Amino acid sequence: MGIGITYIIEITDVWMLEKIDIENIKKIAIDAGDAIMKIYKKDFKIEYKQDNSPLTEADIKANEIICDALEKLYPEIPILSEENKEIKYEQRRGWEYFWCIDPIDGTKEFIKRTGEFTVNIALIYNDKPVLGVVYAPAINDIYYAKKNEGAFKNDKQLPLHINTNQKEKLLVVASVSHLSDETQSFINSLDAKVIEQTSKGSSLKLCMVAEGVADIYPRLAPTMEWDTAAADAIVREAGKMTLQYEINKPLLYNKENLLNPWFVVR
Numbered sequence: 001m002g003i004g005i006t007y008i009i010e011i012t013d014v015w016m017l018e019k020i021d022i023e024n025i026k027k028i029a030i031d032a033g034d035a036i037m038k039i040y041k042k043d044f045k046i047e048y049k050q051d052n053s054p055l056t057e058a059d060i061k062a063n064e065i066i067c068d069a070l071e072k073l074y075p076e077i078p079i080l081s082e083e084n085k086e087i088k089y090e091q092r093r094g095w096e097y098f099w100c101i102d103p104i105d106g107t108k109e110f111i112k113r114t115g116e117f118t119v120n121i122a123l124i125y126n127d128k129p130v131l132g133v134v135y136a137p138a139i140n141d142i143y144y145a146k147k148n149e150g151a152f153k154n155d156k157q158l159p160l161h162i163n164t165n166q167k168e169k170l171l172v173v174a175s176v177s178h179l180s181d182e183t184q185s186f187i188n189s190l191d192a193k194v195i196e197q198t199s200k201g202s203s204l205k206l207c208m209v210a211e212g213v214a215d216i217y218p219r220l221a222p223t224m225e226w227d228t229a230a231a232d233a234i235v236r237e238a239g240k241m242t243l244q245y246e247i248n249k250p251l252l253y254n255k256e257n258l259l260n261p262w263f264v265v266r
Contacts, residue, residue, distance in 0.1 A: 016097055017130060020074065020123065022146045025133045028069045029119045032062040032103060033137030036110075036119070040138065046111060054107045059083055062103035062119060070099055070121075077123075080254075082226045089256045100124050100229040100253060106202030108177050115139050116176065116201030122229035127252045132233030134203050143207045145237035151210055158238040161212030169194040173214035175221065176201045182220035182262075190216070206231035209265045210238035217265040220245060225258045235265055 039058040047055045063083040070079060080087060081101035092098065099121065104110055106117035115138035123131035130147040143158075145151035151158040163169070170192040174183055176199045187197060200208060206228065208214035232242045232251060242251045245262035 016125070017123075017147060020131060020146075022131060022133070022144055022149075024073055025121055025123075025131065026135070026142060026144055028066055029121055029133045029135035029142065030137075031069070032065045032119045033135050035061050035065055036104060036117075037137050040110065040113065054111060055083075056104075056107060056110065058110065059104045059107060063101070066101055066103055066119070066121060070101075074099075080226070080258075082224065092254060093256075095124075095254060097123060097125050098254065100129075100226050102203075102226040102230070105227055106204075109201035114176070114201060116204055118202045118204060118231075120203055120226065120230035122226075122233055124229060124253045127254055128250070129229050129233035129236065129253060132230035134207055134230050134234060136202075136204060143210065143231070143234050145210075145234040147233075147237065149237070151234045151237035153207070153211055158210050158234070159212035159240075163212070163215050166215055167192055169196065170215045171196045171198065171213070173198050173200050173205045173208050173217045175199065175205065175219065178219075178221045180221040183218050186218045186220055186264075203227065203231035206235050206242065206265050209240055210235045212238075215266065218245075219260075219264070220262045223260045223263075225253050225255070225260060228260060228263075229253055240266060 036058045044056050049055050063081055067079055077097050077099055078095055079099045083103055102120040104117055105120045110117040119135040121133045122129050132145050134143040143153050170190055172187050205217045209217050235242050242263050242265045245264055251263055
C-alpha cells in the first residue's frame with residue numbers, strides 16, 4: 001500500500017510539471033517587464049507600505065499582468081504575491097503547488113534607475129521551488145529553470161563558468177542596499193587566498209552564482225520568500241544550493257512566517 005501511494009504522488013508531481021510550459025511563464029515575465037519599462041522611462045509616483053518599503057505603479061501593473069495571466073492558464077494553482085492581499089497560513093498550509101511572485105524584486109533599484117531589478121515568478125511544490133523565471137527587463141537578461149530540465153540564461157545552459165580552485169580565489173556577491181555587518185564578517189572569514197567582492201541588486205545575486213560568475217552569495221539579513229523563490233529554482237537546477245546559514249539545510253517555502261532565515265548560496 002505504501003509503495004502504491006508513493007507512486008501516485010510521483011505521477012501527480014510529474015503530471016503537473018509537464019502541464020506547465022516554461023515558455024508561457026517566460027512570456028508572462030517579459031510582458032510584465034515591458035509594462036515596467038514603460039513606467040521606468042517616465043516620472044512615476046512612489047508610495048510606501050506599512051513596513052516602509054516602497055511601492056510604485058510599476059509594481060502594481062506588473063502584479064496585475066502576472067496574476068491575470070497565471071489565473072487564466074493555470075486556474076487550479078493558487079498565487080502568493082508580495083503585492084496581493086495577505087493569505088493566512090491556515091488557508092495556504094494545505095497547498096501542494098502554488099505560484100510565488102515578486103512583480104518587481106529590487107524596487108529600490110528600480111527607483112534609483114540602476115537597472116538591477118527583476119520580475120520573479122516561481123512555482124513551489126511541497127515547500128521546494130521546482131520552476132523559476134527571473135527577468136531583468138532593463139538589461140534584457142532572462143534566467144529560467146524547470147526541475148530536471150536544467151537552468152538557462154538567455155537560452156544558454158548554466159553554469160556558464162566554473163571556478164575549479166576556490167581555495168585560490170573566491171568571487172563573492174553581496175547586496176547593494178542591504179550589506180549587513182554580519183554579512184561582511186562572514187565574507188571576511190572565508191577561506192581563500194584572494195577574495196573579490198562585488199555588489200548587485202535584487203535576485204540577480206542568486207543568478208550570478210547559478211551562472212558561475214560569482215562563487216558565493218551570503219545573505220545574513222532579512223528577505224522574504226518571494227525575493228528568493230524563482231532564483232532559488234534556477235540555483236538548484238544549475239547544481240548549486242541555497243542553504244540556511246549555519247544549519248546547511250535548503251531554504252523551505254510556504255512557512256507560517258514568510259520571512260526567510262539567513263542563507264548562503266554557493
